[in-house]
Amino acid sequence: MANINLEVKGMTCGHCVMSVTEELSEISGVDTVSVDLATGEDQNSNVSVTTSGEVTDDALNDAIAEAGFELVSVSR
Numbered sequence: 001m002a003n004i005n006l007e008v009k010g011m012t013c014g015h016c017v018m019s020v021t022e023e024l025s026e027i028s029g030v031d032t033v034s035v036d037l038a039t040g041e042d043q044n045s046n047v048s049v050t051t052s053g054e055v056t057d058d059a060l061n062d063a064i065a066e067a068g069f070e071l072v073s074v075s076r
């Protein structure tokens with residue numbers, strides 16, 4: 001089990017949180033998704049993901065893009 005922290009740009013409300021959570025949860029290997037929404041102008045939100053399998057940066061990037069946002073950074 002590993003923990004991955006994502007910085008996501010463009011999220012503004014609970015609906016954004018739901019979209020991101022949904023898309024990330026669909027990735028095989030992702031167990032839990034927890035979003036710390038930053039509502040200020042130009043602030044990035046922090047998304048914490050726990051995994052039980054190999055999850056690539058590409059998969060994370062695709063999921064965030066699918067939700068309509070921009071993945072700024074990945075910390076493992």
Ligand SMILES: [Cu+2]
Pocket residue numbers: 011012013014015016017
């Ligand atoms: Cu929103």
